[in-house]
Amino acid sequence: MKKNTTFSLFFNKRFLFTVLALGLIISASASAKLPTAQKIAGKMTVGWNLGNTLEAIGGEAAWGAGHTSQQLIDSVKAAGFNTVRLPVSWFIHSDTVTSVIDKEWIARVKEIVDYCIKDDLYVILNMHWDKGWLENRVNKANQEVVNKRQRAYWTQIANYFKAYDEHLLFASANEPNAHDSIQMSVLLTYHQTFVDAVRATGGKNSSRTLIVQGPSTDVDDTYKLMKTMPKDKIDGRMMAEVHYYTPFQFCLMEDDASWGKKFYYWGKDNHSVTDTTRNASWGEESDVDKNFEKMKMQFVDKGIPVIIGEFGASRRKFSSPSDQTLHNASVDAYYRYVVKSTVSKGLIPICWDVPGWLFNRNTGAVLDRGIINAIQQGYNDASKK
Numbered sequence: 001m002k003k004n005t006t007f008s009l010f011f012n013k014r015f016l017f018t019v020l021a022l023g024l025i026i027s028a029s030a031s032a033k034l035p036t037a038q039k040i041a042g043k044m045t046v047g048w049n050l051g052n053t054l055e056a057i058g059g060e061a062a063w064g065a066g067h068t069s070q071q072l073i074d075s076v077k078a079a080g081f082n083t084v085r086l087p088v089s090w091f092i093h094s095d096t097v098t099s100v101i102d103k104e105w106i107a108r109v110k111e112i113v114d115y116c117i118k119d120d121l122y123v124i125l126n127m128h129w130d131k132g133w134l135e136n137r138v139n140k141a142n143q144e145v146v147n148k149r150q151r152a153y154w155t156q157i158a159n160y161f162k163a164y165d166e167h168l169l170f171a172s173a174n175e176p177n178a179h180d181s182i183q184m185s186v187l188l189t190y191h192q193t194f195v196d197a198v199r200a201t202g203g204k205n206s207s208r209t210l211i212v213q214g215p216s217t218d219v220d221d222t223y224k225l226m227k228t229m230p231k232d233k234i235d236g237r238m239m240a241e242v243h244y245y246t247p248f249q250f251c252l253m254e255d256d257a258s259w260g261k262k263f264y265y266w267g268k269d270n271h272s273v274t275d276t277t278r279n280a281s282w283g284e285e286s287d288v289d290k291n292f293e294k295m296k297m298q299f300v301d302k303g304i305p306v307i308i309g310e311f312g313a314s315r316r317k318f319s320s321p322s323d324q325t326l327h328n329a330s331v332d333a334y335y336r337y338v339v340k341s342t343v344s345k346g347l348i349p350i351c352w353d354v355p356g357w358l359f360n361r362n363t364g365a366v367l368d369r370g371i372i373n374a375i376q377q378g379y380n381d382a383s384k385k
Helices: 002-032 037-041 070-078 103-118 140-160 181-200 219-225 285-298 324-344 369-383
Strands: 047-049 083-086 122-126 168-171 210-213 238-244 306-311 347-351
Touching: 037 238, 047 306, 070 103, 083 103, 083 306, 083 347, 103 122, 103 140, 122 306, 140 168, 140 181, 181 210, 210 306, 219 238, 219 285, 238 285, 285 306, 285 324, 285 347, 306 324, 324 347, 324 369, 347 369
Parallel strands: 047 083, 047 347, 083 122, 122 168, 168 210, 210 238, 238 306, 306 347
Antiparallel strands: none
């Protein structure tokens, strides 16, 4: 009887120890996992792009941005943004044969990431245009070499940043030029390579949220062609990305063309009664809502968050007979309505910015308070619903 009792006690203690140990392992494993994409998306409000800077061909200051400082990022935070998208070139900062990234360059990118992390911002680190090595080669002929380079770059980047928490997100590409089902199938291999490369580095990258871009980041093309996402080893850690510069004639068009003129005035309350040929004839409020509803249906309703990785409209300078005041009101109205529509549909708006637009890149001073206020008002409008 004593033997049985001793054995029973030994067995029970060993069983208890095993259960406790297993519990600790499970607990540690669970705590090591970063939050889901939906949880992260729920904390992202409005975002800002450090545009024409780290993606500039020729170096950080080549397109007029100067040297990005903590002071600039502090100003972005103070202006009400809690997400920063960092467009980055890697190809021009690497050995183009071996695809080994320059150590000084990736260290500089890390410095700017750290500026953002210090301010408790979410950071999206992407693979930008970079002479088009990926986004202008979405085709069968270049598929093998692009995938090889994509794997090499993301393996290095992911390893370099693997200790960062959920505030750092990776984005596969920028605006990959794909317009049909064949190109879409090739693009999905680029995204799959990205996902596999990041996950293979382990650690926090095993559950880091990853962002993949729709074809040309165009709303209509994405709605028609992007019916599946890359496969992932873990559920709920993917986001989709599109961009929005619609209508082009109002947002970005620089010169009149044979097919149409630039729009100076946008929105139901901002049409000119004298300069009528410059009124927007499409792409206004109802179209904004229709476009973003497509992204809501395609992704958000299925549990996949969506970022509007870039959007914006340039503020132009006019003289009579064009109405500068009405144009300024139109630009502000555009930002306010786009943000309101995106946020109300569960999308995350990230405005495009370049040197001279919203912030003084040297001092961090706000240059366009009207747009920044419009963005915050749009977010508040949606939040009140």
